[in-house]
Amino acid sequence: MSIGLFKQALHALNLESRGRTQTRVGQWFKWLSPGLFVKRWLLLSAGGVLLTSLGLAIWIKLTPIFYLIQLTQSVLEYLAAIVPNYISGPLVLGCGLLLIFWGQTRTVGSITKALMPAGDEELVDLLLTHRKLHRGPKIVAIGGGTGLSSLLRGLKKYSANITAVVTVADDGGSSGRLRREIGVLPPGDIRNCLAALADEEKLLTELFQYRFRAGKGLIGHSFGNLFLTAMSDIAGDLEQAIAASSKVLAVRGEVLPATLTDVNLWAELSDGRRIEGESSITEAGGSIVKIGCTPANPPALPRVVRAIREADFIIIGPGSLYTSVIPNLLVPEIAEAIASRKVPRIYVCNIMTQAGETEGYTVSDHIQAIDKACGRALFSAVLVQRKVPTAQALIRYAQEKSYPVFLDREAVGLLGRRIVVANVMEQDKETGYVRHDPHELARVLLRWYSRVQGL
Structure with missing residues (x-):
């Protein structure tokens, strides 16, 4: 009974590990998708490593490098005698590329962790969506x-x-009041469109649609209307206010009166x-x-x-x-x-x-x-x-x-x-x-x- 349970547990762990590995490998290969402009930079990084090594060797007149090259040559000759070159060559090449790719992936992972602490989505997925x-x-x-x-x-x-x-013809509700009392163009429909195009749409919609239920002069006004009215006063006009708000709210596209x-x-x-x-x-x-x-x-x-x-x-x-x-x-x-x-x-x-x-x-x-x-x-x-x-x-x-x-x-x-x-x-x-x-x-x-x- 215990042995059976132990085997089932091992099998479950093996499947979970395999699933994670396949997912991770799939994420790695996404970086090779066309249009991301990543492959060229990976190759450029590898070329930089080679040029740096060559420059260092020339600078120190090859003295320590000569013995290192001799040692590497001896090791490679020994390995070639044991393992055929058509096996050892691709194997070493694959290991080198894997190390470069692994290093670049971990670098991107560190950047992703800094930029996206929540970790809800991979950076490569965001890049693909963006493109x-x-x-x-x-x-x-x-x-x-x-x-x-x-x-x-x-x-x-x-x-x-x-x-x-x-x-911008609205003259009713909160927009109409702001239009009559402050002289701004009605922000109501613009507010709704900004919220609809924002990345964090649900939270932003709730915030922009929030209407004050208390406060002298505030009752009935929506937060979004007051926000755009204040931005219009700061920026100079509604067009500039919308542009500034779009940057703050990470809006996809633009909203124009x-x-x-x-x-x-x-x-x-x-x-x-x-x-x-x-x-x-x-x-x-x-x-x-x-x-x-x-x-x-x-x-x-x-x-x-x-x-x-x-x-x-x-x-x-x-x-x-x-x-x-x-x-x-x-x-x-x-x-x-x-x-x-x-x-x-x-x-x-x-x-x-x-x-x-x-x-x-x-x-x-x-x-x-x-x-x-x-x-x-x-x-x-x-x-x-x-x-x-x-x-x-x-x-x-x-x-x-x-x-x-x-x-x-x-x-x-x-x-x-x-x-x-x-x-x-x-x-x-x-x-x-x-x-x-x-x-x-x-x-x-x-x-x-x-x-x-x-x-």
Whole structure:
């Protein structure tokens, strides 16, 4: 009985040791992966060792080296007499390379331990991920609200070359208060996008979304909004504040406001009313026939226009049609820059209609609203959710006068748009609310992009 248990223990230890060895060897061989720029430096290090030895030998006139060479020659001749050269040569060569590789690996291990004390991930894996992400396509995502931040959360797994263009027309909640009281551009949507693109996304999102529940003047404000407001004051403007914050937060890509102009939205409703202010438009509860901003034709941030002109892939939406997506496109330079590009351009249509904005809207209605606001067609394809939400979700949404956006294929076809249909929805089990699944949405978009690029 005892001997049997002892044998089982030895077998388990042997398997564990073998598993660790295989894992370690696998990690070593990752350093030979193409694109890491490591192999050349390993060879350069080996060459440096040889040149250093040669230089030392020349400097001391070879006197001690001569005897060392003689001794080495005698040992090698003795070994060659016992072991054939076609065995001893490769064996010694392998041992030399192993020592060099082992030394370099231990050096990198020491650096990794200093830079990454937690040790959650190997440095070579981080380098491979870094190289992969920075070789990803240059993506420009345009929108606002929770829709854009959700999209970014998925896109950052495929590319670090992301530019998020965010609306600055928000005038409600904490952002609206800061805008009225301090005179800063609304930081709310920018805050969400920075958190979505950050490496430590979960912790940072919780921190940035934290709202003060006490304190005179602090109640209702989010920490992220106050942080960006303070950074704007220190850096001079919102653009510089975002750039500085991105460095501090280790953000993949960049987040840019569509304009630095203090713009206010207005909308004309079908009943003749004219509503001023982004938050008031939705609350008015009418049918929007025209949307605009004051001042009209605000100038675009130059970096936004440059990003669009250099983009490989342009994504519009998802987000509230009239208060998150279209406000960016009311900046003429942005609309012109998008229209002038021949790269893949796609609009991600909302899953559900929105009360006060898009009641009764079909997919083609969403497209026509964007075309009308911009005066031109900005995208060549539209992504639409395939399956409808569950009955529980439909009942909950119906109480808010919100329904699934109907895909009217014929009307969309007449508008000259390709239709991409996919299941990119996730549903909250507790609340029943549906959102775009960040990772599935990004996967579908990148797959479509790759297919279009290959045509």
